[in-house]
Amino acid sequence: MSNQPYGYEGHHGQQQGYDPYQQPQQPQQYPAQPQWQGYDESQAHAQQWETQQWQGQTWETQQWQGQTWETQVQPQAPVAPETAYLPQQTDHRPHEPQVQPEPLAEPRPGAEPGYGPPTLTGNARVTDAQRARAEGRSPIIEPGMQPALITAVLGLLLAGAAAVGEFALAVPLVILQAVTAAGWFRLNGMWPARQGIVLAFAGALAADAALFAAGREHAPAAILGTLGVWVLLAIVLGLRSHADPDERMYGLMATVASAALSIIATGYLAAVADAVVVGGVAVAVAIVARALPLPTAASVVVALLAAAGAGVAVGEVTDLGSSGALLGLAAALCALIGHRVAAYDYPSRFVHFTAGVALPLTAAAPAVYLLGRALG
Known part of the structure; x- marks a missing residue:
């Protein structure tokens, strides 16, 4: 028998014995990559990093590194900055001549005035009235024969309804009050002003109702009381407005004036019936005569x-x-004043058919009431 330990093989492929004190075999060291001439420094660092990673990674890490190239992060191409210089594009197309806008023709003196869009505060441009004053022309445009005929018809309706009774008179009176409220706001360049028109017309209806409730003998208290309440209401509503102070004051004055005129027209309902008949006919004749080409x-x-x-x-x-x-005569004089007011400062055609129709009759209401009570 051999005196070698069990399991030991000889030099030529024989089994050697297991030595428990034998040191564990160190992993094989890979030689460093040779530095070739012209070798890029970045490639050298990458090769060194791969070597270190191979030495310090476990089997699982080696397995991850052993995946296919599709799962590895691909290097991204450098992105050009947004401020990169772009070559100038040269337009080789022939240049077309630009069409210059034609200048607006200046208005000829004495031509029909043009009306701009209505606003609350007015336009920044020179108005027709200002141009007329600068040129020495009058800013008055008479309403004409058509509004005068409508005024005459409405005056005759007031006269005929007054002869019938108070409730019949209320129908044309309400029409007159509505046209007065709308015409005054439009005459002041405030359109659309629905809230102000509705407020003024509501005051007129309130005065009519108060007069029916109190009777003709208490007509001054009913008319003046309603006027005072509506002026206070207009002030309260004006203070709640968010407009500029100037616009707020201008709107407040227009609302108060419109409500006052609409309420004053209730004087026809408070006047003596005969006075309303005479006054309505007199205003109708006077306005038609005023519209004659004289x-x-x-x-x-x-x-x-x-x-x-x-x-x-x-x-x-x-x-x-x-x-x-x-x-x-007194009713006609007041009517001509209202007619003049409706013709002031280049009013539009709509003003002529609202304020031009209603203001002559509305302005004559106090004279009809006062003289009717005095003469009757």
Whole structure:
């Protein structure tokens, strides 16, 4: 038997014995990559990093590194910065001539005025009235014959309804009050002003209702009381507005004036019926005569004389008699003032058919009421 330990093999492929004190075999060291001439420094660092990773990683890490190239992070191509210089594009197309806008033609003196869009505060451009003053022309445009005929029809309706009774008179009166409220706001360049128009018209209806409830003998208290309440209401609503102070004050004054005029028209309902008949006819005749193609002074004289004659004629039919001439003359004078106000500062056609129709009759209401009570 051999004196070698069990399991030991000889030099030529024989089994050697297991030595428990034998040191564990160190992993094989890979030689460093040779530094070739011209070898890139970045490649050298990458090779060194791979060597270190191979030495210090476990089997699992080696397995991860052994995956296919599709699971590895691919290097990204460098992205050009946003501020990179772009080559200038040269347009080789022939240049087309630019069409210059034609200048607007200046308005000729004496031509029909143009009306701009209505606003609350007015336009920044020069208005037609300012241009007319600068050129020495009058800013007054008369409403014309058509609004005068409508005023005459409405005046005759007031006269005929007054002869029938109070409730019949309320129908054309309400129409007059509505047109007055809308026409005053449009005359002041405030359109659309629905809240102000509705507020003024509501005050007129409230005055009519108060007069029906209180009776003609308490007409001043009903009219003035309603006017005071509506002025206070307009002030409260004006203070709640978020507009500029100037616009707020301008709107407040327009609302108060519109409500006052609409409420004053209730005087027809408070006046004596005969006075309303004479006054309505006198205003109708005076406004038609004023619209005749005559010089201003001549048309005013003709209108006043025609109103006085109509007052005498209608007064003979009623109980007023010859005193109807005075009432007709006073009503016509107030109507001409309202007609002049509706023609001021280049109003539009809509103003002519609202304020131009209603203001003559509305302005005559106090004279009809006061003289009717005095003469009757």
